[in-house]
Amino acid sequence: xxxxxxxxxxxxxxxxxxxxxxxxxxxxxxxxxxxxxxxxxxxxxxxxxxxxxxxxxxxxxxxxxxxxxxxxxxxxxxxxxxxxxxxxxxxxxxxxxxxxxxxxxxxxxxxxxxxxxxxxxxxxxxxxxxxxxxxxxxxxxxxxxxxxxxxxxxxxxxxxxxxx
Amino acid sequence: xxxxxxxxxxxxxxxxxxxxxxxxxxxxxxxxxxxxxxxxxxxxxxxxxxxxxxxxxxxxxxxxxxxxxxxxxxxxxxxxxxxxxxxxxxxxxxxxxxxxxxxxxxxxxxxxxxxxxxxxxxxxxxxxxxxxxxxxxxxxxxxxxxxxxxxxxxxxxxxxxxxxxxxxxxxxxxxxxxxxxxxxxxxxxxxxxxxxxxxxxxxxxxxxxxxxxxxxxxxxxxxxxxxxxxxxxxxxxxxxxxxxxxxxxxxxxxxxxxxxxxxxxxxxxxxxxxxxxxxxxxxxxxxxxxxxxxxxxxxxxxxxxxxxxxxxxxxxxxxxxxxxxxxxxxxxxxxxxxxxxxxxxxxxxxxxxxxxxxxxxxxxxxxxxxxxxxxxxxxxxxxxxxxxxxxxxxxxxxxxxxxxxxxxxxxxxxxxxxxxxxxxxxxxxxxxxxxxxxxxxxxxxxxxxxxxxxxxxxxxxxxxxxxxxxxxxxxxxxxxxxxxxxxxxxxxxxxxxxxxxxxxxxxxxxxxxxxxxxxxxxxxxxxxxxxxxxxxxxxxxxxxxxxxxxxxxxxxxxxxxxxxxxxxxxxxxxxxxxxxxxxxxxxxxxxxxxxxxxxxxxxxxxxxxxxxxxxxxxxxxxxxxxxxxxxxxxxxxxxxxxxxxxxxxxxxxxxxxxxxxxxxxxxxxxxxxxxxxxxxxxxxxxxxxxxxxxxxxxxxxxxxxxxxxxxxxxxxxxxxxxxxx
Numbered sequence: 080x081x082x083x084x085x086x087x088x089x090x091x092x093x094x095x096x097x098x099x100x101x102x103x104x105x106x107x108x109x110x111x112x113x114x115x116x117x118x119x120x121x122x123x124x125x126x127x128x129x130x131x132x133x134x135x136x137x138x139x140x141x142x143x144x145x146x147x148x149x150x151x152x153x154x155x156x157x158x159x160x161x162x163x164x165x166x167x168x169x170x171x172x173x174x175x176x177x178x179x180x181x182x183x184x185x186x187x188x189x190x191x192x193x194x195x196x197x198x199x200x201x202x203x204x205x206x207x208x209x210x211x212x213x214x215x216x217x218x219x220x221x222x223x224x225x226x227x228x229x230x231x232x233x234x235x236x237x238x239x240x241x242x243x
Numbered sequence: 244x245x246x247x248x249x250x251x252x253x254x255x256x257x258x259x260x261x262x263x264x265x266x267x268x269x270x271x272x273x274x275x276x277x278x279x280x281x282x283x284x285x286x287x288x289x290x291x292x293x294x295x296x297x298x299x300x301x302x303x304x305x306x307x308x309x310x311x312x313x314x315x316x317x318x319x320x321x322x323x324x325x326x327x328x329x330x331x332x333x334x335x336x337x338x339x340x341x342x343x344x345x346x347x348x349x350x351x352x353x354x355x356x357x358x359x360x361x362x363x364x365x366x367x368x369x370x371x372x373x374x375x376x377x378x379x380x381x382x383x384x385x386x387x388x389x390x391x392x393x394x395x396x397x398x399x400x401x402x403x404x405x406x407x408x409x410x411x412x413x414x415x416x417x418x419x420x421x422x423x424x425x426x427x428x429x430x431x432x433x434x435x436x437x438x439x440x441x442x443x444x445x446x447x448x449x450x451x452x453x454x455x456x457x458x459x460x461x462x463x464x465x466x467x468x469x470x471x472x473x474x475x476x477x478x479x480x481x482x483x484x485x486x487x488x489x490x491x492x493x494x495x496x497x498x499x500x501x502x503x504x505x506x507x508x509x510x511x512x513x514x515x516x517x518x519x520x521x522x523x524x525x526x527x528x529x530x531x532x533x534x535x536x537x538x539x540x541x542x543x544x545x546x547x548x549x550x551x552x553x554x555x556x557x558x559x560x561x562x563x564x565x566x567x568x569x570x571x572x573x574x575x576x577x578x579x580x581x582x583x584x585x586x587x588x589x590x591x592x593x594x595x596x597x598x599x600x601x602x603x604x605x606x607x608x609x610x611x612x613x614x615x616x617x618x619x620x621x622x623x624x625x626x627x628x629x630x631x632x633x634x635x636x637x638x639x640x641x642x643x644x645x646x647x648x649x650x651x652x653x654x655x656x657x658x659x660x661x662x663x664x665x666x667x668x669x670x671x672x673x674x675x676x677x678x679x680x681x682x683x684x685x686x687x688x689x690x691x692x693x694x695x696x697x698x699x700x701x702x703x704x705x706x707x708x709x710x711x712x713x714x715x716x717x718x719x720x721x722x723x724x725x726x727x728x729x730x731x732x733x734x735x736x737x738x739x740x741x742x743x744x745x746x747x748x749x750x751x752x753x754x755x756x757x758x759x760x761x762x763x764x765x766x767x768x769x770x771x772x773x774x775x776x777x778x779x780x781x782x783x784x785x786x787x788x789x790x791x792x793x794x795x796x797x798x799x800x801x802x803x804x805x806x807x808x809x810x811x812x813x814x815x816x817x818x819x820x821x822x823x824x825x826x827x828x829x830x831x832x833x834x835x836x837x838x839x840x841x842x843x844x845x846x847x848x849x850x851x852x853x854x855x856x857x858x859x860x861x862x863x864x865x866x867x868x869x870x871x872x873x874x875x876x877x878x879x880x881x882x883x884x885x886x887x888x889x890x891x892x893x894x895x896x897x898x899x900x901x902x903x904x905x906x907x908x909x910x911x912x913x914x915x916x917x918x919x920x921x922x923x924x925x926x927x928x929x930x931x932x933x934x935x936x937x938x939x940x941x942x943x944x945x946x947x948x949x950x951x952x953x954x955x956x957x958x959x960x961x962x963x964x965x966x967x968x
Binding site: 179 | 318319320321322452453455456457458459460461462463464465466468469471477502520521522523526592593594595596641642643644645646672674675864865868871872873874875876897898899903904905906907909911912966
């Protein structure tokens with residue numbers, strides 16, 4: 080029995096200790112937004128945020144991740160309003176869409192770490208494989224998300240300034 | 244457009260109540276005619292001229308004003324769920340926000356008018372449905388207008404439709420589509436209502452937001468792999484390592500004690516293990532020992548494949564095209580050039596590994612999967628179970644990539660066998676290793692070219708011998724070969740031109756891979772044309788222009804001129820080298836220029852220009868997305884895509900040894916869509932082909948090295964993208 084904190088909710092799951100987090104999320108808990116792509120941590124379709132860091136859940140045994148908060152694509156925002164999700168819609172990024180959960184979480188992790196990323200930052204962080212070839216739009220959407228995020232932060236700061 | 248595709252496992256409705264189900268969901272139903280009447284005979288072509296399609300199979304309007312468009316094209320990222328509704332809505336005059344999209348069941352009414360099969364392949368969806376779906380939208384509009392006019396007792400000609408309402412001009416009265424839907428359903432169906440002239444288009448040519456995108460950014464989009472049924476078990480599968488091998492025996496004693504183990508099912512060429520979870524199934528499968536009869540491909544490696552293809556150059560095969568007299572022209576030529584080109588097997592590597600969920604009981608079978616061909620899925624399930632097709636229901640989900648792979652239904656057959664063995668619903672999922680090693684590969688191919696040049700350096704003759712594996716499904720003894728496309732249909736004006744096709748099918752199973760022949764044949768022809776230009780000391784762009792001066796080549800010429808202009812062909816930057824390629828592809832004209840610098844075998848790809856003339860542009864932004872995506876798919880293959888054989892088994896297994904292009908490697912791509920009034924051409928396929936020849940020709944311009952085989956990684960070259968931000 081493992082106790083996991085996923086998207087702010089506690090889950091008790093009965094699985095073998097070597098079960099990858101990916102399959103716990105998908106089969107045991109029913110969060111199927113996290114995708115299976117390669118099983119060896121190369122494609123990034125299975126990416127989740129583990130304690131705020133991007134992590135590939137297909138190679139991560141469940142017994143190694145208990146006690147660390149996990150965010151999946153379903154939990155990135157309650158209503159699809161995370162700046163990265165909004166930017167993804169505005170730039171029409173997804174084609175088949177299968178890799179996009181991982182792409183979006185990788186972008187969200189990047190923007191948290193580097194709010195105004197350069198092309199090199201993006202190249203370094205975005206190592207997910209997309210067979211439809213959405214790379215150009217992913218890049219554009221990350222820049223747009225960075226602007227949306229900065230705008231939101233500025234509005235919060237302005238509001239705080241007015242209050243004080 | 245709001246998009247409310249049903250998510251998760253669709254309700255288990257049968258086709259019999261398909262129309263009725265829509266009625267209960269959406270209130271009354273316009274044009275409520277019997278879909279069943281058009282469900283038989285799926286394999287026969289049903290030309291629209293003789294069998295008008297019933298509009299209710301494509302558009303249903305509820306009393307709540309909802310508009311459900313049932314799309315004959317599946318959604319695999321190419322935009323089928325947007326383009327198909329756009330065609331209907333152009334004529335219907337409905338409100339975009341009310342549109343819902345549903346995938347079609349397997350039924351002959353959804354056979355593509357161009358080729359008579361229900362399949363989302365070959366960039367055929369818009370080409371095949373462009374007129375027919377507009378006609379159906381117009382039929383529905385006419386019936387709604389007539390119903391409102393009769394209700395008001397006014398002449399039909401005084402009424403118009405728009406924004407989901409019918410308006411009576413003289414009085415300004417209006418009614419919603421939904422309020423007259425029930426009455427409209429009782430009216431006779433007009434067959435050939437007038438269609439708008441192109442100048443009146445309000446939907447076609449715009450780029451409405453794709454309705455499938457919101458669900459694809461929050462994890463809720465349901466792909467085949469996400470389907471869940473009550474009581475469902477999971478299955479893992481492993482097939483014979485040697486392609487074409489058959490299962491001789493297996494021992495699953497060590498699997499049975501594994502956690503969650505449920506059962507084992509033998510296939511003719513592999514073994515399936517079913518368990519409570521996928522991970523348990525996969526681990527238990529690892530414990531099954533197997534013995535295979537290796538079959539005819541044992542002993543085959545890639546060197547033998549290559550040798551076999553090249554031996555085909557000595558055979559005549561079938562003549563695909565012969566203009567003039569090639570033999571005489573070559574004999575009279577002052578100079579004869581010869582070159583051989585080659586391309587390897589390729590796997591599709593859809594991001595979503597093959598999978599299917601199945602439920603089998605005494606009544607029949609129901610499957611859920613991403614498929615490019617619901618009819619192929621139905622046939623595969625029926626054949627595997629030995630039951631009539633009518634007892635199989637196919638539910639199509641989103642596809643996590645198709646690229647031609649999901650036109651095959653081998654994974655559907657496996658899933659129903661697993662479900663029958665388990666006695667419970669089963670979701671069968673392939674590993675990535677299984678996906679790479681048991682694909683229907685892009686066939687390896689080779690071409691030998693011979694060109695005759697006059698003493699003045701004019702191209703007088705071109706002889707092409709195309710050798711590859713030919714699909715028995717498409718080859719006919721008395722018809723020219725299909726696999727010479729990209730060479731035999733060239734628009735270049737060459738007085739003596741012969742193209743021969745030689746079939747060397749050695750038994751490696753193969754299929755359609757994004758852009759099919761155009762993924763390799765234009766690489767070879769455009770390379771050799773470049774060689775001729777170099778030998779005759781002509782500029783590669785100007786040489787192509789010379790060969791495209793006739794009337795039938797004007798659209799290709801325009802694309803060629805456009806890409807040369809956008810790439811600054813005449814004023815290239817110092818130290819930069821350009822390569823160009825353009826050809827006709829799937830009814831469109833496509834071309835590309837690669838802009839590179841080279842230092843010590845290191846190629847820097849600075850930018851790529853790509854342009855398409857695809858006729859009337861339905862959704863310009865999606866056309867650009869397809870060009871961008873095709874460029875990635877093509878460049879990934881050109882740089883290092885290669886499936887090789889060792890003793891009849893595929894050497895590659897996953898993304899470490901079948902690597903894909905990453906974001907950091909993707910050059911800047913500038914896309915151009917040529918304004919055109921011509922009938923629509925293909926869009927999903929053509930973008931894959933041009934980067935290979937454009938890049939190889941640029942490398943020649945820079946280094947003098949002619950790259951005649953793929954992938955380019957075999958030539959001791961590294962290629963990296965240069966980004967200027």
